Amino acid sequence: MKQLYFSMLFALIPLSIFAQNTITGTITDADSGAPLEQVSVYIPQLENGTVTDETGHFTLKNLPEGNYKLVISYIGFETYSATFEIASGTNNFDYQMVASAIEMDEVVLSTPFHKLQRENVMKVEQKSMEELKQQGGITLSEGITNIPGVSSVSTGVGIGKPVIRGLSFNRVLVYTQGVRLENQQYGGEHGLGINDAGISSVEVIKGPASLLYGSDALGGVLYLNPEKFETSGETSGDVNMRYFTNTLGYNANAGFKTSGEKLKFLVRGAYASNADYETGNGTSVTNSRFNEADLKTGLAYQASKFKTELRYNYNASELGIPEEIGVQNNDREPLEPYQELSTHIISSKNSFFFKKSSLDATFGYTINNRKEFEEHHHEEEEGEVHEEEEHEEEEGAALDMRLSTFNYNIQFNPHWGKMTTIFGIQGMHQKNENFGEEVLVPDAITNDFGVLATSHIHFDKSDLQLGLRYDIRSLNGEASGIEGDEEYIPALDKNFSSFNAAVGYRMDLTQNIMGRLNLATGFRAPNLSELSSNGLHSGANRVEIGNQDLDSEQNFQIDLAFEYANKHVEAYVNTFYNIVNDYIYLEPKGEFRDLDPVYDFQQQNAILYGGEFGFHLHPHPIDWLHLESSYDIVFGELDDNTNLPLIPANRWTNTFRVEWKKRNQDYKCYAFVTVQTNFDQNKVAEFETPTSRYNLFNIGVGGDMKIFNQKVGYSITGNNIFDKDYISHLSRLKADGISNIGRNISLNLSVPL
The missing domain is CATH 2.60.40.10 (Immunoglobulins)
Incomplete structure (x- = not known):
């Protein structure tokens, strides 16, 4: 390969x-x-x-x-x-x-037509990495929860996965460096696996994006844009340092980039380390500690009719898996159970430009190694304790999985007047291998192939986008274990296929009001875990049993959005209704294996509906004052009128912000106060418990200053400033009664070189 x-x-x-x-x-x-x-x-x-x-x-x-x-x-x-x-x-x-107080409009990169946010038919949320860091999140998965409609299923602070409008795990596709990220993301205790260093911005497609990305984009896409190369003839560098008081954590990264007329190069290294976090009542959550090292580098060549870009990312982390409140210390070395992860991502983006067309070819190769070390319980006599400790030190990883993925995306773009069209083929070859003493999912090969066509037609005051796609996925797994044993996994040979279509329309209803209507289908083939798993997931403290009779999930979603904007006020209403046929979910069987509950995978039709609503006020002549408010809501139900699990509580966020930006000056400054209300979540699945309402108060200041004629960026952010003791509904530690993080002050410095 x-x-x-x-x-x-x-x-x-x-x-x-x-x-x-x-x-x-x-x-x-x-x-x-x-x-x-x-x-x-x-x-x-x-x-x-x-x-x-x-x-x-x-x-x-x-x-x-x-x-x-x-x-x-x-x-x-x-x-x-x-x-x-x-x-x-x-x-x-x-x-x-022309002068304007409205925030600078950015180009959307996650959709293929490179439109400005206001020109795009599909609503895409976009936030710069700088904006997210100003909110004080310790990790990238925590930072993205500041985007309306986006939440995170968390296991402590170090492990989090994106939730878009109530859908997560393999229903949300993550893209980095222009290629899909594959890192065994089906597991609840499997985090995002990406460091925020070297990422310039985050884009979120809410709703089915199977037309653009194929299987696993049924619920949406989290698209991470890498930092840009330096402009031609320029060389720059920077050092960034962050400190977190709650976890005694530090996060540092340094980068260098230089560009000639045609050849460009960049490199960035990062390291982060955090001790156990403290809850609002002052208790340290044992084994929530984590460490991470990251390297990103890139090389690009650009001529008049051709450009190529080669990027590489290496990420290594150690993640403790918290299970109970135990030892109270500030150690950083994870206790058992913990994970050791390493990921290599190589991507190559190539473009050929012709007079009336262009050809883009993107290739990616990812190797993800996931090792999990578990507690070993031996029943030796007290006099053999020393021998037991030596035995544990020699124990290898209980789980040791390697996932290697090659993917490709080739698109041809002819220019036909006001119509932009994309014809493309996409595919993936993936191999899963086991080397540990335990096997949760078998050795297997997954192959994807898809073909698509989509067009964007521009009119004077409106835009139309439509497309069609066909996909095939095959999964072939080897048998594991001894037939008849309770942990036996039979051989797997499954094929799935799906047609998907999307149509969207954007129109300027008046000079200040814009409307968007999108109709789209999406699909998701069952993953290897849902089809073949058979073993204990220590992060979830349960045994999960796969089901080879599962069908593909297929959904149809309607999105209706309205936006109003003038020089001083912006407001939006985004609503959705999502029908998911054959929704796959875990259900307890009422059985136990070695004291751990047994869950198996079932299917049933489901619906999700809700939306995001908000406004942004910056009155004249005091344009430096900003009042922002957003409210996001989602409901999820199965056909039998029971509730879907892991549906985030309704959330209302209000921010009062002041900022001063001087044109042609070398500094800026800002300050903000945010109040976030998470309402009662009483619509829960049968094996969940309700979650009570709580309020979080955050404050922050930041900007630029000069020290010895050197420009330095700074920010100080206080999250949960009143040290509220609370439990999020999406916390996987909720079942153990373990609270989320308490007060945390983050201190940040950025020094350009």
Whole structure:
């Protein structure tokens, strides 16, 4: 497989040098006519951009001929986006920017048409990594919970998985470096597995995205955008440090990047370490400690009609699995049970640009090693305790799984007037292997293949997007154990297929009101765990039994959204209704294996419905004052009128924020107060318990300052400032009566070099 990957990669290396085309121009203030410095000039499809100099001048080089989206953005001004025809030679473009208090509009990268947020037919939530860090989250999985409609199933602080509108696990697909992340994500005690260092922004597609991504995107997509390469001719570096008072945790990363006219390079290393977290009542949650090391690097080459980008990410972590309140100390070495994880991600993105079309080819190869060390109970006499301890030290991993995944995504994009069309094929080859003394899921091979076509048609005041896709998935697993034993896993040979379609319409209803309507189907083939698992999941303290008779989940979702915006007020209403046929869920059998309850997988039709509602007020003339409010709600029910498990409680978040950003100045500052109300969750599954309402208060200040003529970014954030003792409904420690994290103050410094 490695040989195939590298053969395909080297086949894309260009064999000739193309003539250069350029865009040059000047960006000025429409009111004063003064030139604007540090304005971003960017062509999303080419991933080619620059910033203006002190005279407002810019130059973009190495451009192909054709029609491409040109985006001009700058803090305090309205973002400009329009199609620009690049002709042979030098092209001129001058623009006067209009002042605006509305937040800068960003280009959406998780959908294939590279539209601005307001132009996109599909509603996509986007947050920069800087915004999420300002909220004080210790990990990336905690940070994304600040996005409306997004929650996290957590096992302590170090382990968390995204929940989008009530759907999680294999129903939410995670993309990083432009390729899907596969790391045994079916397990509840299996975290996100990505460090936030080297990630520029996060995008969330809410609802079925199977048209774009295939199986496992039934509930949505979490799309992590890697940090951009430096602009041509520039070199930069930075050091970032964070400290968390609750876990005595620290998180440090340093990066360096440099770019020539065609060749670009970047590298970033990070390390994080946290002791056990304390709850609101001052109790340390034993074995919630974790450590993580991360390395990200990238190399890119860009010519006029070809660009290629090679990225590599290595992540290694040790994660304690908390089970009970025990020893109270500040040690950082995990106790048993704990996990050792290592993940290698290699991605290659390649694009060829022709006069009226383009071809994109992305390849990814991921190796995920997951080891779990469990407590061993021996019944030796007291005089043999020393021998027992030596025996435990020599014990290998109880679980030792290696998952290797090769995936590919090839898309052809012809340009036909106002219609943008994508024809594509996507696929995956995945191998799971066991090397430990226990086997939860068997050695198996998974193969995916999908073909898709989707188009975006632009009208004067509206946009239409539609598409169709067909997918095939095959799973072949080997038998494990001795036939007749209770832990025996039979051989597996299953095939699944599905047609999916999507249509969306965006329209400017008035000058200030925009509407979106999306209808989409999605599917998810049962994963290896649901079909074949047979063993104890120590993080969940239960035995899970697979079911080879499971069918694919198939859903149909309706999304209706309205947005209002003027210079001082923005408001939105996003609603959804999601019908999921053959929803797969775990149900207790009422049996026990070695004192652990036995659960098996069942299917039943389900519905989920709800939405997100909010507004943002920044009144004139005090544009530095911001009042933001959001409310997200979701309900989930099975056909038999029982409730779905792990449905987040309704949540209301209110933020009062002040910020000052000086144009052409080298500093900014902000302060905020947030009150988040999580309401009673009484609509629970039969084996869950209700969760009481609680309020969390967060505060923060930050900005830029100069120390010895060196610009330094800083922030101080206090989460759960009143040390509230509470339990989240999505906490996997809730069944043991273990509370979530108490007061935590995060201190952050960012020093550019």
